Amino acid sequence: MSAQPDSPSPSPALPATPDFDAWPVDVAIAAVDHDAHTLTVIWEDGRRSHYHSIWLRENAADDSTVNPATRERILDLSRLEAWPTLEQARLEANGAVTLAFLPEQRQLSFHPGWLRAHDYANLVEHEPALVPRTLWRGVDRDAPITLDAAGWMAEDHDAMSVDPLLEQALEAVIGEGLVRLRNLPTEPGSLDAIARRIGPPRPTNFGALFDVRAKPDPDSNAYTSIALPPHVDLPTREYQPGLQLLHCLENDTVGGEAVMMDGFAVAEALRDRHPDHFATLTRVRWCYANTARTSDYVWFDPMIKLDANGEFDEVRIADFLRGPLMAPFDDVEPAYAALMALQRLLREPEFALRFSYAPGDLVIFDNRRLLHARDAFDVSQGGSRWLQGCYLERDEARSRLRMLKRAKRRARLEDA
Ligand SMILES: [Fe+2]
Structure with missing residues (x-):
């Protein structure tokens, strides 16, 4: 009929x-x-x-x-x-x-x-995904996708308005896991309002906003001037924060270059070269523990997690946040062999993208995908390095991007 x-x-x-x-x-x-x-x-x-x-x-x-x-x-x-x-x-x-x-x-x-x-x-x-995912290696890039955000915070935006800059930024974060905005304000605390253009920040025991700078009596290696190996933040939580924002307020120190790498690209390389090790890291649950004086977060999970479609969902890589492995006896040696294969891959220079922070820079990255690292910086030669950071969930980026696309469709309908 x-x-x-x-x-x-x-x-x-x-x-x-x-x-x-x-x-x-x-x-x-x-x-x-x-x-x-x-x-x-x-x-x-x-x-x-x-x-x-x-x-x-x-x-x-x-x-x-x-x-x-x-x-x-x-x-x-x-x-x-x-x-x-x-x-x-x-x-x-x-x-x-x-x-x-x-x-x-x-x-x-x-x-x-x-x-x-x-x-x-x-x-x-x-379209199966909001934004198609692209795996990348640092060797193929000169810099993160970078957008000029001069004047952006002075513009009026609400949940219903179009915002081409934020739309591009979120597409980069969801597709590549990383974006850099430049020329933002450098007032301490301004990150909160910037983050809320995406969604509400997720507070942790390090605060709603955390200060990344060398300080006395640090409760994290991040708050010293030593080099940090490639890692995700807070794999010690059942649900790792989805996005991390790092906002540079001051940087005139020697050293301290930022290093980012696509953890999914590293995991893909491991799968290609050492499928047995890859399988081990998707199966054996490692212990992630923070050993602070006043908190006691512990979580057990595989280092590489796949979703129901077999796609990469997250990596939990942070050597300094692992507790003692407590796995079945016969899994221990294969687990360490797989871990060391992964660690060797992480040292290969092809994965790393290196760049320096300038005041007013903000990087937004998928903390369950990208690994970040830092070279040591030398405070004895003077200068200061001060970043402020916060976390958001992936959900906030996806919801915000859908709203921006909805605003664009609504504007088209109104123009028609
Ligand atoms: Fe970190």
């Missing part, structure tokens, strides 16, 4: 969507077809999309399905009298699709832009 659009007439507004997003109709629907369990949409560019009746019923936007105030779902599918099926599918003059569901006898309309964006039947074409 197929339906063509009704004859042209003044188009009423498109139906609501089950969210607060904006969905421009880039491709219109040419025709719809259906059977009891499936809706087929034929788009003007020739794509055919297939949606199950049960999926459509759950994702309707009416008041029986979502709370109009929150757009959160209130429908409990198991309370329907029977499996929802399609009695009729109609393409409206305004481009929406109206479906008649049985046994409810309910007519529900669907927004074509929303349907196109949620075409799960074309997952291969559907």
